Amino acid sequence: MAVEMSTREAYGKTLVELGKENENIVVLDADLSRSTNTQLFAKEFPERFFDCGIAEQNMMGIAAGLAASGKTVFASSFAVFASGRCYDQVRMSIAQPRQNVKIVASHGGISVGEDGCSHHSIEDLALYCSFPNFSVIVPADANETAHAVRIAAATYGPFYIRLSRPKTSVVFDDNYRFELGKAVTMRGGWDVTVIACGLMVHRALLAADALAKQGIELRVVNMSTLKPIDEEAIIGAANETGAILCVEEHLQHGGLGSTVAQVVAKHQPVPMSFLAIKDYYSPSGKPNELLERHGLTSEGIEKEVRALVGRKG
Amino acid sequence: MAKTLRRHIIRMTAKAGSGHPGGSLSAVEILTALFFNHLRYDPRNPRWTDRDRFVLSKGHAAPLLYSALAEAGYFATEELLTLRQLDSRLQGHADMTATPGVELSTGSLGQGLSFGIGIAIAARLDRRDYRVYVLVGDGECEEGQVWEAAMAAAHFKVDNIVAIIDRNQQQIDGWTYEIMNSEPLDEKWRSFGWHVIEVNGHDPAQILAALEEAKTVKGKPTAIIAHTTKGKGVSFMENNLEFHGRAPTADEAEQALKELE
Incomplete structure (x- = not known):
């Protein structure tokens, strides 16, 4: 890949x-x-x-x-x-x-x-x-x-x-078929679910590889359709993994994380965390430098996932 | 017909207890000329592909548009009295999803001309001969988007679009020359590449002649600057800013209707 x-x-x-x-x-x-x-x-x-x-x-x-x-x-x-x-x-x-x-x-x-x-x-x-x-x-x-x-x-x-x-x-091969409003489970797992979109999906997959070596099975869900959101996939992840981390290259409010949190709060409250752009305007810099500053890296995802595992109790 | 439309506007805004009679009354002759002497349309088939399009960019003049549409046969005139009521098809500002014959949802100013250009380009792509008419307020011309559209229409050489500017010289906070002077308005449109015609906006013959002239202009869009009086036809509403966005009381409506007999 x-x-x-x-x-x-x-x-x-x-x-x-x-x-x-x-x-x-x-x-x-x-x-x-x-x-x-x-x-x-x-x-x-x-x-x-x-x-x-x-x-x-x-x-x-x-x-x-x-x-x-x-x-x-x-x-x-x-x-x-x-x-x-x-x-x-x-x-x-x-x-x-x-x-x-x-x-x-x-x-x-x-x-x-x-x-x-x-x-x-x-x-x-x-x-x-x-x-x-x-x-x-x-x-x-x-x-x-x-x-x-x-x-x-x-x-x-x-x-x-x-x-x-x-x-x-590239994370999908040529056989992939996109369905509007349907999330795709990129990797199965039962400890925590990462719901991501855009270029953060690949970083979540890298984090899953690293976490697997530490004994944490991370589910990675690609939520490419933010609206209409796939409620079923979110509720399933909440039920089956008991904790959800949302990762997006967008402010923490109003995007993927907010939308997912609303579904979780209504249907199946579980511990959640959010990895997103922090609430300030960023300076010039190389793309990776900027993403790193906001923790939008596979290491950042790993860290948040480990913390969530601890919160599951 | 002009008098009939004015009576509708008074009755419906009085009944609703709110609305915009002033800017509706100023453009009565313009819509009368368009709907009853010029436009090609079929009220039984509001989405007929080959209809001429009338876009009300100054969406607050909805009472006028609804009156014209009712008289044109899109719906019964009795329905006019439901203006602004909950679940009425006649929304406070023009709404294309609610009312047959309304081409665009407006009310946030400055947007109709851009939409009109899209329709005009589609006509060219599809080799259809329908024409597009957009009624723009003169205060509305303070919106920057109007000039983005003015530039684009000339650039794309759409000659099947006519912008009619209701030059009543008043906006909510006062006279346009006091609030935001847009003179010389004719030179502005001309310098943006438009063919400009100025008319007395209350003289049907002048309006119709301008609409015909616009048909003969090739390679550029036409702007008709129609000089009008806000509140036209009702003595105490003429040039009275109060009636931009206030409906007549029952007594005022009675007096207005007497004047319009």
């Missing part, structure tokens, strides 16, 4: 395939097509690609108008801009009327790195999970991204798919 590929690269390639299969697909970008990789679609289908310039609010409105006219619309930018810069436009023109718009945002989280806090997207999942009608997906790798983008294209309604800038480890 040493293969690495960025999720945004998988997005660009998948869009081109979709464009060939379905001439109803229209793609928009806000002057970041070289980074989000929508440029691949733009080259292949220039008549169905619209660069809206540096104007995210307007782009979301245009996306809604195209969708209301029967198009399946993909709109892309960096996660920080695709969420904060146009929140109300998405709310009024896309979420409330349940338009068929797929917002695929690259450069999620702090693994954006050196660009610094203006470009770190740490609130986007909270913002998008707050919208009624939206489906929210954070794929764990390039393969899952390709599947999630295809499912989004084939499923009516608004989607937010969050991708990453750096190349990340």
